[in-house]
Amino acid sequence: MEGLNVAMKSTTSNGVFDEVHIPNSSICVSHLLYADDALFLGDWSQRNIANLTRILRCFYVSSGRKVNFSKSKVFGIGVPPQDVANWASPLGCEPAALPFTCPVSL
Known part of the structure; x- marks a missing residue:
């Protein structure tokens, strides 16, 4: 899961995935991970959905852990x-x- 964490941080900092901005703060959230569960938060756009799918596919190829x-x-x-x-x-x-x-x- 650490690999997925690093991938999400990288994709948000490179503008590949648009995270959620918390109003009245500088906090942005793209994902929450706990054990083998994940919650992804992002702008509602077809681009974000497509890129998240690609990110998860890359995660599977590199780790062998597939999303059900x-x-x-x-x-x-x-x-x-x-x-x-x-x-x-x-x-x-x-x-x-x-x-x-x-x-x-x-």
């Missing part, structure tokens, strides 16, 4: 649900909406 897109979800904030569904479909992801619940395994 059938278990992944795409959220759009302030985006019509049909747009979320249209952009999630080519990735093989499920469109989703906020708020959401996370299943807990005990």
Whole structure:
């Protein structure tokens, strides 16, 4: 996961992936990682979706760790649900909406 962290930092600093800017601060966020889970945050654009797909493909080729897109979800904030569904479909992801619940395994 450290390799993915480095890749995301590099792609945001080189303008390949447009992260989210937190209002009234200098903080920008492109990803959050915990164990083997990842959350990607970025501007809603076809360019960002395509580049994230490429980044994840490169991560797979270099690490052997593949994203299970059938278990992944795409959220759009302030985006019509049909747009979320249209952009999630080519990735093989499920469109989703906020708020959401996370299943807990005990």
